[in-house]
Amino acid sequence: YKAQKALIEKKVVKCINIRPYQFMEVMVTLPHLVEHLFPSYTEEQVGNMMVSLGVVLYKGNKGQLEVIRREGCEDNYDQVPLVTVKDILSNMQNLKNAMNVGDLSGKRAKGT
Numbered sequence: 001y002k003a004q005k006a007l008i009e010k011k012v013v014k015c016i017n018i019r020p021y022q023f024m025e026v027m028v029t030l031p032h033l034v035e036h037l038f039p040s041y042t043e044e045q046v047g048n049m050m051v052s053l054g055v056v057l058y059k060g061n062k063g064q065l066e067v068i069r070r071e072g073c074e075d076n077y078d079q080v081p082l083v084t085v086k087d088i089l090s091n092m093q094n095l096k097n098a099m100n101v102g103d104l105s106g107k108r109a110k111g112t
Contacts, residue, residue, distance in 0.1 A: 008089065028088065059079045059082070
């Protein structure tokens with residue numbers, strides 16, 4: 001596994017590959033996602049919103065966790081939550097919309 005950088009919404013965010021020796025599909029830690037893209041919100045708020053949109057939060061395996069710790073990205077978690085960049089990009093507009101209307105309760109609005 002290898003620490004990399006991904007460009008999301010014109011921001012460079014640290015990430016890690018999903019599969020060993022395959023570097024096209026990557027994941028971002030939830031704390032880094034919040035820090036770079038949603039700094040006005042808590043990790044819990046963003047995590048709940050992502051789950052309400054059907055986004056899966058992952059736990060890293062031993063190899064990924066070693067790289068995450070070495071890079072200083074675990075941010076006080078025993079198992080830091082990870083989100084695929086693919087899921088972030090495909091849900092970005094829904095996340096922005098939900099955050100703009102202030103629906104951070106983790107529940108979808110009626111009719112959505």
